[in-house]
Amino acid sequence: MAKVDNFQEMCVKTLKESGSRLTKPRLALIDCLANAKVAMSPKEIFQRTESLLEKSESIDTVTVYRILDRFAELGLVHRVSPNGDYIACTHLSCATSPHIMTRCTQCQAAAEMHIPEDIIAPLLWFMRTQKKFEPKEHLFQLDGICEFCVNKDPKTV
Numbered sequence: 001m002a003k004v005d006n007f008q009e010m011c012v013k014t015l016k017e018s019g020s021r022l023t024k025p026r027l028a029l030i031d032c033l034a035n036a037k038v039a040m041s042p043k044e045i046f047q048r049t050e051s052l053l054e055k056s057e058s059i060d061t062v063t064v065y066r067i068l069d070r071f072a073e074l075g076l077v078h079r080v081s082p083n084g085d086y087i088a089c090t091h092l093s094c095a096t097s098p099h100i101m102t103r104c105t106q107c108q109a110a111a112e113m114h115i116p117e118d119i120i121a122p123l124l125w126f127m128r129t130q131k132k133f134e135p136k137e138h139l140f141q142l143d144g145i146c147e148f149c150v151n152k153d154p155k156t157v
């Protein structure tokens, strides 16, 4: 899948540009996130990454936390609140337009969505000029109920 390859390529590029070393644990962690279908907890990421590494290369949870912190700083991954699971950024090649991370409060499904510039621009303008708050992150989170859960139980709407 082009999208997954893209994430891995973009990670390698970003790490190189930031002067970070491309260690085997880092590359394994990138693979793990690229293939994740849902947001994963650091513990799940640790287990999956460990299984991708050769027996001779060990990794511990502290290293996984450190790598995830670094990746989040570089914008390669996002943390989903409030449980602190991680999700790969699926919009690394988008230069503009902030994204919205949706999280379903029932099934916990999280996804990063591309929002057209003209829809988001008035909100950012309002925050900047009326609220004197400068939005910096390329993503913010909206909690709600996903399409699947709405259809499953119409009473929840």
Ligand SMILES: [Zn+2]
Binding pocket: 075, 078, 088, 089, 090, 091, 092, 099, 112, 138, 139
């Ligand atoms: Zn993103």
Ligand SMILES: [Zn+2]
Binding pocket: 104, 105, 106, 107, 108, 109, 145, 146, 147, 148, 149, 150
């Ligand atoms: Zn749901």
Ligand SMILES: [Zn+2]
Binding pocket: 091, 094, 099, 113, 114, 115
């Ligand atoms: Zn995008």
